[in-house]
Amino acid sequence: MDFTEIDHLLKLARIELSSQEKERIALDLENILDYVRQLQKVNTNGIEPMTGGTLLENIYREDKIDKQKQNVSKELKESASSLKDDYFKIPPIF
Amino acid sequence: MIKEIHQKLVDREITATKLISSYFEVIKEKDSQIKAFLTLTKDQALEQAEKIDEKIKKGKKINILEGIPYAVKDNMLVNGVKTTAGSKILANYTASFDATVIKKLKEQGAIVLGKTNMDEFAMGSSTENSAFFTTKNPYDLERVPGGSSGGSAASVASKMSVFALGSDTGGSIRQPASFCGVIGFKPSYGSVSRYGLIALASSLDIIGPLAQSVEDAEIIFKSITGKDQMDSTSYNLEKIHNTPYRIQNTVFGLPKEYFQERLDDKIKKAIEEVIKKIKSQGATIKEVSLPSTSYALPCYYIIMPAEASSNLARFDGIRYSPMNNYPNLHDLYFKTRGEGFGAEVRRRIVLGTYVLSSGYYDAYYKKAQQVRRLIAKEFDKVFQKVDFLITPTSPTFPFKIGEKIDDPLSMYLSDIFTVGANIVGVPAINLPCGQAGNLPINMQIIGPYLSDFSLLNITKTIEDIIL
Numbered sequence: 001m002d003f004t005e006i007d008h009l010l011k012l013a014r015i016e017l018s019s020q021e022k023e024r025i026a027l028d029l030e031n032i033l034d035y036v037r038q039l040q041k042v043n044t045n046g047i048e049p050m051t052g053g054t055l056l057e058n059i060y061r062e063d064k065i066d067k068q069k070q071n072v073s074k075e076l077k078e079s080a081s082s083l084k085d086d087y088f089k090i091p092p093i094f
Numbered sequence: 095m096i097k098e099i100h101q102k103l104v105d106r107e108i109t110a111t112k113l114i115s116s117y118f119e120v121i122k123e124k125d126s127q128i129k130a131f132l133t134l135t136k137d138q139a140l141e142q143a144e145k146i147d148e149k150i151k152k153g154k155k156i157n158i159l160e161g162i163p164y165a166v167k168d169n170m171l172v173n174g175v176k177t178t179a180g181s182k183i184l185a186n187y188t189a190s191f192d193a194t195v196i197k198k199l200k201e202q203g204a205i206v207l208g209k210t211n212m213d214e215f216a217m218g219s220s221t222e223n224s225a226f227f228t229t230k231n232p233y234d235l236e237r238v239p240g241g242s243s244g245g246s247a248a249s250v251a252s253k254m255s256v257f258a259l260g261s262d263t264g265g266s267i268r269q270p271a272s273f274c275g276v277i278g279f280k281p282s283y284g285s286v287s288r289y290g291l292i293a294l295a296s297s298l299d300i301i302g303p304l305a306q307s308v309e310d311a312e313i314i315f316k317s318i319t320g321k322d323q324m325d326s327t328s329y330n331l332e333k334i335h336n337t338p339y340r341i342q343n344t345v346f347g348l349p350k351e352y353f354q355e356r357l358d359d360k361i362k363k364a365i366e367e368v369i370k371k372i373k374s375q376g377a378t379i380k381e382v383s384l385p386s387t388s389y390a391l392p393c394y395y396i397i398m399p400a401e402a403s404s405n406l407a408r409f410d411g412i413r414y415s416p417m418n419n420y421p422n423l424h425d426l427y428f429k430t431r432g433e434g435f436g437a438e439v440r441r442r443i444v445l446g447t448y449v450l451s452s453g454y455y456d457a458y459y460k461k462a463q464q465v466r467r468l469i470a471k472e473f474d475k476v477f478q479k480v481d482f483l484i485t486p487t488s489p490t491f492p493f494k495i496g497e498k499i500d501d502p503l504s505m506y507l508s509d510i511f512t513v514g515a516n517i518v519g520v521p522a523i524n525l526p527c528g529q530a531g532n533l534p535i536n537m538q539i540i541g542p543y544l545s546d547f548s549l550l551n552i553t554k555t556i557e558d559i560i561l
Contacts, residue, residue, distance in 0.1 A: 006444075013403060013447045014410075015440055016432035028441055028502055029448065035503055036392040039461050042468065049463030050470055052297045053283035053519035054327050055543075061323075075190040080413060090412050093423045 001026045001033075095256060095306045096313050100158050103150065110143035110150070110161035110205075117163045117207055121254045128230050130239075130248040132168050133176050134208035139163070142205050159317060160203030165255040167246045168209040169216055170301070171290040172196050175206075179292045180214040180224040180242075183434030187414045193290020194325065195259060195301050195318045202317050207255050210245030214436045215406065216266055216294045218242050219508035222499045223438045230495070231273060233532050237492040240270030240508075243304065247274035250304045257305040257314055261291055263298045264394050265487075265512025268524040268538060271304050272487040275526045275534025278304045279311045280512075282544045283519035284329040286315075287322030295401035296327075298394075298516040308525070308554040315550065329544070336547035339481060341555050342376035347480030351387035352511055356489040364528035364535040365486060371559050382476050382483070386469050387514065393469065394513040395506060396449050396462035403446025409434065441502060470518045477542040482552060486511050487524045487538040511538060521546045523553050527560050 006026050010017060017025065082089035102108045118136055125131055146161045166172060169179040171189035173196075178184045192200065199206075213223035221229040221244035229244045231237040232252040239248040243260030247270035250258050260267040262280040271278020279302045286301045293299060303314035321330040348369070353362060373379050411418070411430030420426040435443070449458035476483065489510055498505045515522035521541050528535035539556070541549035 009444050009447050009451070012451065013443050014407075014427040014431050015435065015443065016428035017440070021437075021440075024437075025441060025444060029445060031503055032395060032441075032445060032506075033448075036395050036458070036462075039389060039392050039396070039465050040457070042386070042389060042461075042465050044461060044464035044468065047464040047467050049460055050467035051463060052327070053516075054329065056284070056327060056329065059326055072191065079187075079190050081415070088412055091420055091423050091426055 001030055096158065096162055096310045099162060099256065100156075100160075103156065103161050106150065110146040111140060113161060114139050114143040114163055114205060114207075117255065121207065124252050124254055127235060128232055128248050128252055128254075129227050130210050130229050130245040130252070130254060131165070131208045132178060132180075132211050132226060132245070135172070135175055135206050139205050139207055146203060157202045158313060159199065161205060162203075162256050163205045163207045164199070165207050165210045165246055165249040165258040166196065167212050167243050167258070167260050169212060169261060169292040170196060170259060172206055172209070175209065177209065177292070178226070179216070180212040180226065181434065181436070181439070182225040183409050183430070184414055185225070191290065194287035194322045196290065198318050210243070210249055210258060212245055213242035214439050215292065215402070216242040216261055216263055217402070217438050217442055219265070219269055219505055220493070220495075220498070221245060222495065223436055225436055228495055231492050233275065233534065234492065236494055238273065238495055240273030240488070240492060242266040242270070244270045246304050247271050247276055247278065250274070250276045250306060257303055257310055259301060260304050261294075261299060261301050262516065263294045264398060264516050265509040267302050267304060268487050268512050268522060269508055271524040272526075272534070272536035273492040275536065276304055276306060277308055277311045277526070278302070278524040279315060279550070280515060280522050281315060281319065281546050282329070282331075282521045283516075284327045285319050285331050285521075285544065285546055287320070287325040287328045289322055289324035293405040295398040296405060297401060298398060308523075308550060308557050311523070312550045312554070315546065319546070331544060331546060334544050336545060336551075338551045339548060339555075341372060341552070341559070344482065344552060345378040345380060345480045346372070347380050347382035347476055347483045349382050349384045349387065349476070349483055349485060351384055352485040356507070356510065357486055358490050360530045361486050361489075361491075361535050364530070365484070365537045368527050368537060368556070368560060369484065372556060375559055380480055382480060384469075384472050384476060384514070386465065386472055389465050390469055390514045390517055391506065391510050393462045393465045394509070394517060395445075396458050397466065397517075399442040399446035400450050400459050401446070403443045403450065406439070406443055438502070466517050469514065473514070473518045473520060482549065483540040485538045485540065487536045491530065491533045515540055519543055521549050523549060525553055525557060
């Protein structure tokens, strides 16, 4: 795996690394990918992918306001580092 | 253990306050060496204990878990208490609500002693990936306690808590339980609410108990299981009839793939001894095959990082921690995540990003999901022939601190016998069954999907036979 590919992945994952750390992660990924590639040997023709661990189907509920939970949003907002009115305040995007 | 303490409280042989204080004494004495705890909650614990004592004084009836002290893995939210998931990125995060498991245990009067150390975001098999420190194995301080619930396992093994909660995505309850010689139960996927558990891989994660006896594990499991409105994958086990098995009528399968390569000889021999004993009690033993066993770990190392890379996107530097002053959002994201995540977490996020990215999705992620289905079908087929499976939990004894930390792949192989149960969603339990030198030997018993109560029941029987 070359640096261009690693840079692309780090960009997608929003992680900044030093060039030394990039070298290390490239090497580790190569080894791990080598190991997981053995799955290519398995014949999976016509096998439906298993997307989760449960037998449950979609469950719907009424879209109602739960009055007991109104405090929760207040507490969650308090965990933000910076608030303006009811919004999270963040640095400018550009 | 829980029943004995409960009786002492009821008989007023000991007060809840004294009980809790005595556990903090043990922690004070032992934890400077073992380092199982990240945070202690002494004030809240004593306050809760005083209330229970008043209740007992007034002659009121108390619940079986009332006043029982326990430890919580630091990826579960306890309202008002620091919750780090072993990560620098959450070093200053205080939970603003209780996880459902904590809420349930609180309602029943169990008392939190503190939060235990773990591999960062539950990624690891040794606690060496904790951003704070490495927990030591109580049997040998030069060795790891296993992971990722290593702090929870060490706290139970060294009697610093009566029981502990852990989480298991690929073996994170059972492997540390085996390294520390305690009971570690991974319930069926969905049988315990994940609300308030910091997610690693949502289709694999489950919360379960680490305890000193199977009976204790059962008491704890009973009190945390159930459908929860806050977790749409949660399931109501109470509706499911779980038959108690008598050992004479039980068929145990030994999957041959689990007893071949990589298994330490002493562990193999100890498990064979147990099998002889249960056979002499009338159990039927059958050799069975799970042909895709060797694909479970590579399958896991695609699905887990894929889900983790998506789950960990929420750690963006804006929520959960004080924001550093960066001139723009790009820098805030990239620097917070680059500095805040440790090496293993970064590795798995990038790996997950890779297997999900355009051009690789079908070859890796979709392929792994198909293999997952194949493995699940093999388990289904085997459980038509046998009631339970007996396997080793870990291929090796606890390794030395530092031995595997520079070789991710060899660390991953620690989970080779445990990941299957997560891939398929079935319940599995670690049971100590012997000792070699000063280190514990363990076995794993796996049951069919949603057979949790039957599995606990038969494990109790085997525990009695071994003792």
